[in-house]
Amino acid sequence: MKTKPMLLVLMTLCLPSWAVAMPSLARDYKFEAGYMPSCNACHLDGGGSELAPYGKAFKAAGKNAAAFAKIANTDSDGDGISNRLEIQGKSNPSDKSSTPKAPGDWLDIASLIPREVRRAFPDVLTWLPKDALLTPADIMAAKALGATLSTDDDNTIYIPLVARRPAGTGLIFPAVYQGKTFFLLMITDRQLTIREISVLHADKVPSAKGLSVYQQFAGQSVKHVKAETKTALEKSIETAVRHAGVLLYVRLKGA
Structure with missing residues (x-):
């Protein structure tokens, strides 16, 4: 029998400097609905990626606990079923193919970890x-490292565990070029050295695909990211990678 990836959330004894938490929105969702959702309720491909229909509606409604009630009677995915009934029926309010009668596998524990992140650690079965x-202290620490961050940069860090210890990290994060947002993926080792930066979604900026600038980040510490950039697009990528790296550092090492 093939073993599905497991999710461990109580690892404080093994992870003394990596405080454990589930994404806050997921906790609010669980409080509202009575069960933990997949990240795909609000994101197209895991935390940090582009917002899905329900996520967009939730953000527009205030992105807080009161937002659930504000959008409860709307139909974010256009399947003819209100968000309230979707949530009560344990179906995905962002996916029209998922309904209370046929919710699909969106709540399977493996769906909590984006597939691109899982591919980077193919032998890992346990995730955090x-x-x-x-x-505010994180934001000040980031500024000292040359990155301007705000609470809008809140994200989810995916940590693969081997023998109950971190084996690296995965982070999905946005980059902006000429007002258009695209998404990148950062994979690091357990020392927070960058293994790779790759394009996750760049349909709005197709020229961001296949650039050689991504190769420059491999082997660098997330604390100090540099790249030789020649174009405005490459500069926007360098800025996004540097900010993502500092976010990782202040939350996992400097917190």
Whole structure:
């Protein structure tokens, strides 16, 4: 029998400097609905990626506990079923193919970890998603490292565990070029050295695909990211990678 990836959320004894938490929105969702959702309720491909229909509606409604009630009677995915009934029926309010009568496998534990992150650690069976919620102290620490961050940069860090210890990290994060947002994926080792930066979604900026600038980040510490950039697009990528690296550092090492 093939073993599905497991999710461990109580690892404080093994992870003394990596405080454990589930994404805050997921906790609010669980409080509202009575069960833990997949990240795909609000994101197209895991925390940090582009917002899905329900996520967009939730953000527009205030992105807080009161937002659930504000959008409860709307139909975010256009399947003819209100968000309230979708949630009560344990179906995905962002996916029209998922309904209370046929919810699909969106709540399978493996769906909590984006597939691109899982591919980077193919032999890992145990995962730990960790909140990267920035405190004022984190924001000040990031500024000292040359990165301007805010609470809008809150994210989810995906941590693969081997023998109950971190084996690296995965982080999905946005980059902006000429007002258009695209998404990148950072994979690091357990020392927070960058293994790779790759394009996750760049349909709005197709020229971001296949650039050689991504190769420059491999082997660098997330604390100090540099690249030789020649174009405005490459500069926007360098800035996004540097900010993502600092976010990782202040939440996992400097917190």
